[in-house]
Amino acid sequence: xxxxxxxxxxxxxxxxxxxxxLNEIIHALDRLLDDDEPTVIDLASLxxxxxxxxxxxxxxxxxxxxxxxxxxxxSHIRETAYPGVWWLEHxxxxxxxxxxxxxxxxxPEILMSQDADIGAGRAKLRDSFEDTxxxxxxxxxx
Amino acid sequence: xxxxxxxxxxxxxxxVSRRGFMKYCAATASLLALPPAMVPRIANALEQARRPxxxxxxxxxxxxxxxxxxxxxSPTLEGLIFDSIxxxxxxxxxxxxxxxxxxxxxxxxxxxMGQYLVLVDGSxxxxxPGFSTIAGISNYDMLMETVDGAAAVVAIGSCAAFGGIPxxxxxxxxxxxxxxxxxxxPIVNVPGCPPIPMVITAxxxxxxxxxxxxxxxxxxxxxxxxxxxxxxxxxRRPFYEQGRFAETFxxxxxxxxxxxxxxxxxxxxxxxxxxxxxxxxxxxxPIESGHPCLGCSEPGFWDKGGFYAPLxxxxxxxxxxxxxxAVAGVALGAAAAVAGRRRQxxxxxxx
Numbered sequence: 105x106x107x108x109x110x111x112x113x114x115x116x117x118x119x120x121x122x123x124x125x126l127n128e129i130i131h132a133l134d135r136l137l138d139d140d141e142p143t144v145i146d147l148a149s150l151x152x153x154x155x156x157x158x159x160x161x162x163x164x165x166x167x168x169x170x171x172x173x174x175x176x177x178x179s180h181i182r183e184t185a186y187p188g189v190w191w192l193e194h195x196x197x198x199x200x201x202x203x204x205x206x207x208x209x210x211x212p213e214i215l216m217s218q219d220a221d222i223g224a225g226r227a228k229l230r231d232s233f234e235d236t237x238x239x240x241x242x243x244x245x246x
Numbered sequence: 247x248x249x250x251x252x253x254x255x256x257x258x259x260x261x262v263s264r265r266g267f268m269k270y271c272a273a274t275a276s277l278l279a280l281p282p283a284m285v286p287r288i289a290n291a292l293e294q295a296r297r298p299x300x301x302x303x304x305x306x307x308x309x310x311x312x313x314x315x316x317x318x319x320s321p322t323l324e325g326l327i328f329d330s331i332x333x334x335x336x337x338x339x340x341x342x343x344x345x346x347x348x349x350x351x352x353x354x355x356x357x358x359m360g361q362y363l364v365l366v367d368g369s370x371x372x373x374x375p376g377f378s379t380i381a382g383i384s385n386y387d388m389l390m391e392t393v394d395g396a397a398a399v400v401a402i403g404s405c406a407a408f409g410g411i412p413x414x415x416x417x418x419x420x421x422x423x424x425x426x427x428x429x430x431x432p433i434v435n436v437p438g439c440p441p442i443p444m445v446i447t448a449x450x451x452x453x454x455x456x457x458x459x460x461x462x463x464x465x466x467x468x469x470x471x472x473x474x475x476x477x478x479x480x481x482r483r484p485f486y487e488q489g490r491f492a493e494t495f496x497x498x499x500x501x502x503x504x505x506x507x508x509x510x511x512x513x514x515x516x517x518x519x520x521x522x523x524x525x526x527x528x529x530x531x532p533i534e535s536g537h538p539c540l541g542c543s544e545p546g547f548w549d550k551g552g553f554y555a556p557l558x559x560x561x562x563x564x565x566x567x568x569x570x571x572a573v574a575g576v577a578l579g580a581a582a583a584v585a586g587r588r589r590q591x592x593x594x595x596x597x
Contacts, residue, residue: 120484137328144282146275154479154534157415160448175266181416194269200527202273205282 121152122160125206129189133217136188142209157204164189164206171215177202179218184192253454254293267293274455277448279470279519291455298454299358301351301392302336305385306378306412306421307368311403312338314440316448331450334362337380346380355395363453364396366424369405369412373420389427398432398459399424400449404542407435407466414548417454425466434459435466439542444523445471466543467517474515476539479521482506495536506533510554512541 125145132143133208165185165222173179184191190212194203251259256265271289275282281289304312316339333339334354335347342350354362366389371377375384393399401424404410411420425433434449449468452460460468477483485491485505492499505511513521516539520531532539538554541547551559 105284146282148276148528149279149522151479151481155528156481173265174271175263176269179269194273203269203276205272214265214268218268 121150121156122163125150125160126163129186129206129208132184133188136208136210142207145206145208147204147206159193164191173214180213181215251297252293253271253295254298266341274451277444278452278455278460279448288455295454296455297332298397299332299334299354299362300450301354301362301364301393301396302335302339302367303385303388304337304380305368305370305389305406306419307403307405308411309338309367310440311367311406311446312336314438314443315402328492329364331365331454344381348383351392355392359395361397363450364399364408365402366399367402368420369409369420369423371412371421373418377419386427389424392430393431396431398434398453399428400434400436401425401466402436402446403441404437404439404547407437408545410439413550413581414546422430425567429464431464434462434468435467437467437543437545438518438546439540441543442471442523442525443521445519456505463517465517471518471519471523472543474517476516476518476521476533479512479519480513480533481521482533485552503536506536506538507558509538510552510556511538512547512550512553512557513539514557516541516544518543 127236128145135141135143147160150200151155152160152212167183167185167187170180173181177194177199179192179194181190181192183189190207190209191211192203192205192207192214193201194200254267257270260399262270266284268289271285271292272282272294274288275285278288280288302312332354335351337343337347341345368378368385370385370389372386375386378385380388384485400408404423405412405421409417409423409426410420411417413423425435436449438445438447444525445468448471449460452458452468463469463472477486480486482503482505485503486507490499490502490504491508492504493508494500495509499505507514511533513533520539521533524531524534540553541550544550
C-alpha cells in the first residue's frame with residue numbers, strides 16, 4: 105500500500121464495480137484481436153468503493169513487463185497477467201496520482217519513442233558528436 | 247503588443263518531452279471528464295493554445311476557495327495549467343498591494359480587452375458599499391468595472407455562485423451572487439464550499455484547450471461535473487436501495503458503512519463530482535469519511551433546515567413518503583430521489 109495513494113483502503117467493500125469492468129476488458133480484447141482497435145478505460149471516472157480498486161488490480165494480476173517513465177513525475181506502466189491488458193498510473197512530481205488507466209492494446213502509446221523527442225535527441229547527439237570531433241582534432245593537432 | 251507564447255512553446259522551453267506532454271494531455275482529458283480517445287485532439291489544441299489573462303476578484307469570502315485551489319503540492323499538473331495562464335491579479339496571492347495591485351489589474355484589462363477571464367470568489371454586499379471594499383473600491387464597483395471587458399466570468403464557490411453563507415438568512419449585508427448582477431457576459435458557476443480544486447482547474451483547462459466554456463446546467467454549472475447527484479454516484483447507494491441506514495454516528499450501520507440518508511445526507515439532491523473526483527488527491531470524500539453530504543454546491547444550502555435533519559423531515563415536503571420510499575427498494579428509492587430533486591428545483595425557484 106502506498107502512503108501517497110490512500111484510496112487503497114483495507115475496508116472490504118464489494119459494490120460490484122469489478123465484475124462489469126472485467127467483462128468490458130474481455131470485449132475490448134475481442135476488438136483488439138478482431139479489429140485491431142485499442143481501448144482505454146479511465147478509472148478516475150468510476151465511483152469505486154474503498155478497496156475495490158485494489159480488488160480490480162488483484163484480479164488482473166501482474167504480467168511479464170513492468171516499465172517506469174520519468175516525465176513530469178513518475179509513471180508506472182505494466183502488463184497485467186492478461187497479455188494486451190496494461191495498467192497505467194501517472195503521478196505528478198509530488199508523487200500524487202493524476203491519472204489511472206487500463207489500456208487494452210499491444211503496446212501503450214506512451215512507451216513508444218515520440219518523433220518530436222527522436223528529432224530533438226538526434227540534434228543533441230549531432231551537436232555532441234561535432235563538439236567531440238572538434239576536441240579530438242585539437243588534441244590530434246598538438 | 248507583447249507576444250504571448252503558446253503552451254507548446256512554454257513546455258518546450260521548460261524541457262518537457264513529448265511523452266511528458268502526452269501524459270499531461272491524458273491527465274487533462276481525465277480532468278475534463280472527456281474520453282481518452284480525445285487525447286490527440288487535446289494535444290493539438292493545447293500545443294497551439296496561448297496563455298489567457300486571468301483576473302481573480304475576492305469579495306465577501308473566507309479564502310477557502312483559494313485554499314482549495316492551492317492545496318495541491320507544487321509543481322503539479324494542475325500547477326502546470328496555472329503556469330500556462332497569466333494570473334494577473336489575485337490580491338491574496340500577488341506580491342503587489344495597494345495602488346500597484348490595482349495598476350496591475352487595470353493593465354491586464356487594457357492589454358487583454360475582450361479576451362481575459364474574470365474569476366470571482368465571494369458574494370457582493372448590496373446593503374452598504376462600505377461592508378466590503380478593496381483599495382477603497384466597493385465590491386460592486388470593482389466587479390462591474392472589471393467584467394466590462396471580460397470574455398467570460400467564472401463564479402468560484404457557493405458565495406459567488408449563489409450568495410452562499412453571507413447570503414444566508416438573515417443576510418445582513420444584502421449579499422448577492424455574481425449572476426444577480428452581471429447580465430451581459432457568459433457566466434460559469436463552480437459552486438461548492440469550497441469547490442473541488444480539480445473542477446476549478448478543469449473549467450480553466452477547457453477554456454485554454456478549446457477556447458470555449460463548458461456546457462452548463464440550469465444553475466450555470468458545468469454538466470461534466472454537476473450532471474449527476476452525489477447519490478447517483480455514491481458507493482453506499484446499494485445500502486440505500488436495501489434500506490440499510492446508519493441511525494447514529496456510532497451505531498452498527500455507521501461502522502458497517504451503510505447509507506447516511508437518515509443522518510441528514512443531502513446526496514440525493516446535490517449535484518457535484520465528489521463521489522468520483524474526490525478530495526485531497528483522490529483520498530476520499532465526506533461520505534467515505536462517514537459524514538453526510540451537506541449539499542454545499544446547491545443554491546441556498548445553508549438555509550435548508552439543518553445539516554443533520556434527514557431530507558424527509560426538512561423543507562422538502564412529505565418526509566414519510568421519502569423515507570418510506572427509501573426503505574422500499576430500487577424503484578421507489580429512485581422515485582424518492584427524483585421527488586427530492588423536484589422539490590429542490592421548486593425550493594430554488596421560490597428562493
